[in-house]
Amino acid sequence: MPEITEKVEEETLYKVADRSSFNIKGWDYKPAVQQVLHHSKNAVIARLKPGMVLKHSRYDWWNHPESMSSEQVKDARHAFTVELAILRHLGEHPRTIQFLSIQEPQGLLFAEAEFGSLQSYIDDHFHSMSAKEKIVFRLQASEAIAFIHSKCVIHSDLRPDNFLVCSGRDGTRSLRLCDFGGSTYGDLDGGHLPDAGFFDPRKPWVATGQTDIFALASVLYTIMTGHWPHRERGDERDQEQYRTDVDRLFEQSVFPPVVHLEGGEIIYNAWTDGYNDAKDIVRDHERVMAIILRDGSEEDKVDQDGMVEAQGQHGMKIWAAGALVVGCLVAVRLVQRRDS
Structure with a gap:
């Protein structure tokens, strides 16, 4: 041009x-x-x-x-x-x-991306991000990986800095994947691998689709918590010490807890070879998004660590239904004892 x-x-x-x-x-x-x-x-x-x-x-x-x-x-x-x-x-x-x-x-x-990198966006706006926005970003990050894999490209260097936060015509914010200089495609090999915290040290030092899926899990975790795996916000360890610590924990298959996070099982499965295709990660995020949109759980309160304190109306409905069943069983047993 x-x-x-x-x-x-x-x-x-x-x-x-x-x-x-x-x-x-x-x-x-x-x-x-x-x-x-x-x-x-x-x-x-x-x-x-x-x-x-x-x-x-x-x-x-x-x-x-x-x-x-x-x-x-x-x-x-x-x-x-x-x-x-x-x-x-x-x-x-x-x-x-x-x-x-x-x-x-x-x-x-x-x-130009109006809001810079995903990392800088999380650093500046994490405490104002709603549950809905986090899941939207997670879905879009997964869509990016599913797309490039469908074109036989492996990014090989996934981290929050390599996603950009852009503004849509309707004022919404969306993610775009960038920085393909270290990627692989056919005979082209940029020769990169993800940084510590986004690379699985249990695997060979070669870029594969699983390399991206593992790194994506760490990106998804960062979106939900505001910090990298095994590195809390405000952690004062230098980068070299963090690399040593997180590699040691990942080598032992020790991953941060995710049970409290919306869709936490997606992150855990991506860390533990539970997915062979990024399209399945997209599918599972679409399922979580459908629940959030249906039940309005984007209004849930989020504490300073990004942990969802209330899992939305969907979780409350399940809890209430379970409580009702238990109550009914207790009542039946009381009646049976009285009649006997």
């Missing part, structure tokens, strides 16, 4: 490029952008103008051929090659990031 590229280059409102993350070897790529939003090992995400972001390489290998002697630069170039191929393969879908075009010489243009 050359017209988009030309428009971007001619914009006069751009500020001087943010150089805070540039590497020390002089191979850095310095496009002019409004604001740098995020840094990763291989790329920088920056706003070009309202509603449009550029994901560009950290390294200017096309002007510095000598940089290709660096494994880090090779990895960055490979990640962009993989991501572009997978984005083209996936096409447009409501659960994946909206890809606009290629930005020359090396970058990818995307529609």
Whole structure:
């Protein structure tokens, strides 16, 4: 789409490029952008103008051929090659990031997510999220994985940072999956695996569909509780210590309790190989969503840890029905004793 590229280059409102993350070897790529939003090992995400972001390489290998002697630069170039191929393969879908075009010489243009990443959204808004919103996000995250798996793509790096929270035309908020530079598809292999807390250390170090399903379980858990598995909100352990601790617990098949969470059995089953197909996770979330919409349990109170204090009218109806049955049995036995 050359017209988009030309428009971007001619914009006069751009500020001087943010150089805070540039590497020390002089191979850095310095496009002019409004604001740098995020840094990763291989790329920088920056706003070009309202509603449009550029994901560009950290390294200017096309002007510095000598940089290709660096494994880090090779990895960055490979990640962009993989991501572009997978984005083209996936096409447009409501659960994946909206890809606009290629930005020359090396970058990818995307529609900007109004509310940032799912991780930042949870950090900022968790205590105001309703039970309904959490289940909607869980359903949409599951739909994203079911879709890419149907296209034979394994994401390989699922975590809340790689889901974006976007605004719909009706004001609702929805999730889109992003960052496919470490993903696998056919002969393409981005070479990534999920971070600790989202990876099953009991499994071989190779990306499979089960890799995504396990990681998805941890994403679903984070949506419901506001924190990563085995890491409470406000936990002051450094990242290295957390990796050690959570891997040790997962290796022992010790998972956080989920019985108190709406649809907690879905999370547990995804952690414990209870699903072979992400479409089944979508189906089970649709079932939970139907109960919430029918019984109005989105109005349930949620405590500071994200634990549902009341499981909705559906649970109350089941409890009441059980109490009625027990009451009837007690009454019958009393009558029998009196008559005897």
